[in-house]
Amino acid sequence: MKSFPNREYFFNYTIQALTELGGSGSNNEINNKVIDILQLPEELLNKIHKDTNQTEFEYQMAWVRTMLKNQGLIENSKRGVWSIKTNQEITLPKFKIQFDKNQAKKVDEEITDVEEWKEKLLNVISENLSPNAFERLVQRILREKGFSQVEVTGRTGDGGIDGVGIAKINGILSFHIIFQCKRYKGKVGSKDIRDFRGAMVGRTDKGLFITTGMFTRDAISEASRDGAPVIDLIDGDLLVEKLKELGLGVSVEFKEEVTIDIEWFKNF
Template structure:
């Protein structure tokens, strides 16, 4: 790599963008250099490594690399930006990017000097489960969800060993003292970033054998998880271990699988359908969202559901009756807010005061609730309000298959097939 290139600009890009870090760390950890990178292929690989990167955001990173002189786009048959052709070895570019944080003033470090200090690992190199944090390469340490892994185990222990995803999210936020601005920050697709990261933490804990998921919507500690007090350093080692395991599996798969075509689309990142469902709900008109919520309440068992929203609705959008036995029913009022921002405690209190003869209220929003609005919903002496934010609503839609259809997919079991390629199977 020419040391006159804008290495400072490369490092500025790396340290200023989580998406750039994800891509360049991926490049740095590859076991062989490639002259080109397929956009949809790398999206799939990044999602498997725990990064929720959108296609347009990844393309933006490649565009910035193009401006810096590290390569250029090649268009596919349909005019889409499908491939990035590297001007230099992509592993070297990735490792150079993560070499150090930007400093004041210009500086240049030849790639040969950096690579002498950080040799490219061979295919047989693995990150040991016993590797210490100091021994690990610094460019591998940027997965933010690592910090939540110990708290997930602690949260499940609080619940006696099992809990729903929503219960775990809330317990982790409380135990880790996550501020509202971080807890309710959103990804560009509209999904809340914090639950997404906690879900990735869960996935690595499942791979490590600390968690099980015996049925949809339930997280459970295994015996190993119950007895393990996880430190941050140990969590980071687990992350490193499984990144290496999946990298090796991908390398083995690439040796036996042809490359995808120019215009092949990538497998969706985990939970991408949730982002899309939330975006669709947010695109509804207020009246349509009220009808949607009313129909969902009918679907889950409420009777005589009516939408009363509109001018002069007196603070409620609808009401219905919930059977609580063969004879008794209870009146329920509901409110629907098609928001992208937070619902305030004042709005919750206003709804509490408007539900009249109803014994309980349900507040739907495509946005989210702050701690103060949740406190208001549970205020002593006030009628209880069930708060359903956007993420919780999509979970319920998935559970009851309302507006979401289950899809079954298959993948090749390479470890199973290796039983037939070993030894003298002729």
């Protein structure tokens, strides 16, 4: 596969991915499963979408999930987990959906609206925050998420370690973490992950790498490589989602929608 296929091409494979994942999955789980099924080459996966901070593949997969949702075939929870609707019987590979130009346009608008605020927020962070200010923003996010003793070290020559903290699980178990912040518009590669892991040796077994950019596929694989301490990753997309979730510098307004039930009035 040398060129990027039409987005409709991914409908069947998205349903197949969800099926193989047990009926549900996160964005990344679905994307990675589709990549594995189709064996998509790196040159296609690294292609950046012209209007967003996402790759072309990530953007098209978001479009596909939204269209499948609008067709009533899948649904997503508040935590961002997608699942096949329990009342749907989908037979692969014969499964097909029909949609017209208006439906496609509606999905385009939904995806564009989401990507616009994310891109704007990432630009605000990249253009208005210094590296030190970005570290303090990450510190605030971690505190809001329940981390304690979160400190920004700010030391140079420390193997890329920007801060430390203690994470607590369910108020019982706790463990030390170190984190690195990279205010960056490009892609973080596997070398950055290896260097960060090297700095972790003898300090902690848990690391967190936060960037305003993206991680390459190799970096993602390296972060969870067997036999090595796992490093959790937060890319720009997840970062702005966390800011929205926590209401940090982001507010969400819900528009009131009034529906008139004509049938109700016919009872009089």
